[in-house]
Amino acid sequence: MNKKVLGLVPLAIFILLSVFLYQGLFGNPREIQTGRLGHTMPAFSLPDLMDEQTTWTDKDLQGDVYLLNVWGTWCPTCLAELGYLTELKDKGVKIVGLYYDQAYDPDFGDKFDVVALREEVNNMLGRAGNPYAFNILDLNRSLALDLGVSGAPETFLVDKAGKILVHHTGDMNTRVWRTKFAPAIQELTL
Amino acid sequence: MKKLIFCFGLLISAINAYAIEDKYHFDSVEREQTFKELTHELRCPKCQNQNIADSDAVVAKDLRDKVLTLVHEGKSKDEVIDYMIDRYGYFVHYQPPVTPLTILLWVLPGLIVALGFGFIVVRQRKSAQVQPWTDADETKLAALIAKYEQREQQ
Numbered sequence: 001m002n003k004k005v006l007g008l009v010p011l012a013i014f015i016l017l018s019v020f021l022y023q024g025l026f027g028n029p030r031e032i033q034t035g036r037l038g039h040t041m042p043a044f045s046l047p048d049l050m051d052e053q054t055t056w057t058d059k060d061l062q063g064d065v066y067l068l069n070v071w072g073t074w075c076p077t078c079l080a081e082l083g084y085l086t087e088l089k090d091k092g093v094k095i096v097g098l099y100y101d102q103a104y105d106p107d108f109g110d111k112f113d114v115v116a117l118r119e120e121v122n123n124m125l126g127r128a129g130n131p132y133a134f135n136i137l138d139l140n141r142s143l144a145l146d147l148g149v150s151g152a153p154e155t156f157l158v159d160k161a162g163k164i165l166v167h168h169t170g171d172m173n174t175r176v177w178r179t180k181f182a183p184a185i186q187e188l189t190l
Numbered sequence: 191m192k193k194l195i196f197c198f199g200l201l202i203s204a205i206n207a208y209a210i211e212d213k214y215h216f217d218s219v220e221r222e223q224t225f226k227e228l229t230h231e232l233r234c235p236k237c238q239n240q241n242i243a244d245s246d247a248v249v250a251k252d253l254r255d256k257v258l259t260l261v262h263e264g265k266s267k268d269e270v271i272d273y274m275i276d277r278y279g280y281f282v283h284y285q286p287p288v289t290p291l292t293i294l295l296w297v298l299p300g301l302i303v304a305l306g307f308g309f310i311v312v313r314q315r316k317s318a319q320v321q322p323w324t325d326a327d328e329t330k331l332a333a334l335i336a337k338y339e340q341r342e343q344q
Contacts, residue, residue: 035279102248141252148277150235150249 034148034167041162042146049099049135050118056136058162065188066094067181068156069132069172070144073120074102075152079128081171086129088177097135100144100152112139157184214258225261228270229254231285235278253282 036042041058048054069085071078089095099121101112114137121135138144147156150169157166165184168176216222229243234250242250242257253274260270274282286292 035276035282141248145249145252145256146277148235148279150278151247 036148044143046136049137062162068096070098070100070149070152070154072100072152073124077171078153082128085131089131095131097132099135099137221261228257
């Protein structure tokens, strides 16, 4: 009897290993841990995308629960999620855009043309919907680096005290909202 | 011809690689070394499995520039790595930290080898045991032989 049980041990190990590896097949490798989760928004002072006279700092954002959406006109997935984000805005969610310029690289002698960019942005938001309360222009991607942003689109959920509750990499949709963002917001209001 | 084009391509990519390295200037060999080590040890958060020295992703370039700035400021290797882990999580460093979960990764293979080895030793010992030959065994053997011979004759 004892020997029979012992003989089943390799089988048990094999099954456990199979389950573990099988699960790995469906994991999302993009879903990486970020260092900023649970910390407060890093300090920054950046111009508004549409009006360089206006400067936004981390203090301006405090006091509200909001989504910080990292995006750019060059990014097709950002275009795809604009519709859903606009729906969220219509439901009363405050969404702040962090404009992530991918092309700009002064090392290669790039000149930044803010007028052309504004036109491009207006074009895209006019077509696909404008979910943003305002957009912060992060030309050097310094705030993006401080937030641990690796590309666009990425979305953060920030609470009233400026604490980052969710960091989502990839597009925003009903499923993501329901599974990741809604529970975190629910916890806030309780 | 195809080979020639391939070689040419290789040459261009090699020149390109040099150009990237040359872009940076350092006040000391030590700092240059630190920079080189860091860009090879830090992992690009966008491209999954390239270090930031190899990757062309925008974020890898930004991280390279940041590493450069931090090294110029005189930050040590560990300080730069901590800075990056603060922002991008443990993923950004190729060397995983020792946590209860990662300890399992180190210990488990050793444990399995030890168990397997122990199993072999136990088996070996068992089979090496000298079993005494008794009179009872002798009669049993004789009976078996007799039975066998009987069957042969039939």
